[in-house]
Amino acid sequence: MTTISDVQRIDYVEFNVTDIEATKAFYGRAFGWQFKDYGPNYCEFSDGRLTGGFTNLEKPRPGGPLVILYADDLEASLASVESAGGKIIRPITGFPGGRRFHFGDPDGYELAVWTRA
Numbered sequence: 001m002t003t004i005s006d007v008q009r010i011d012y013v014e015f016n017v018t019d020i021e022a023t024k025a026f027y028g029r030a031f032g033w034q035f036k037d038y039g040p041n042y043c044e045f046s047d048g049r050l051t052g053g054f055t056n057l058e059k060p061r062p063g064g065p066l067v068i069l070y071a072d073d074l075e076a077s078l079a080s081v082e083s084a085g086g087k088i089i090r091p092i093t094g095f096p097g098g099r100r101f102h103f104g105d106p107d108g109y110e111l112a113v114w115t116r117a
Contacts, residue, residue, distance in 0.1 A: 008077070011070035012114070013052035016060045023054050038096075066102075067111045074099055074115040081113070 017023040020043050027033045027045060036044045043054045052065070071077035074092060081103045082088065089110055090102035100114035 006070055007072055008069060010067055012068040013050065014066040014068060014112075015052065015054050016058045016066070017054050017056055018060060020054050020056055061110070063109065067109075068100070069111065069113045071113050071115050074101065074113065077101075077113045078103075 015023070020041075024033075024035050024043060024045075028035065031047065033045045033047050036046075038044065041055055041057050045052050045054065069077075078088065078092065078101050085106060087104040088101060089104050090112075092099055092101045094117070098114050098116045100112050102110055102112045104110055
């Protein structure tokens, strides 16, 4: 359950990787992270405090992982990003468990905002 204190905060970090199994092996050995597979193209990780994901549906992106924020009202968050001068990179799209959009900040960093389905 999401609380008010969770809204508009970093909620998830997603890495685009070339080989999910090799990535899991690395982070598992290096840091003791735990994993939950969601099919051949997605794996969630937990470092004991924060969760995130590994996906091979897109190529690894320059600049690092995708930082994802949570919002109860996705449309309001999209409007807020636009009114603050952010560039919508990917419009609201669905995925199993929710919907999200991607945006670019003034320095060109790509982030996403998601909400539950």
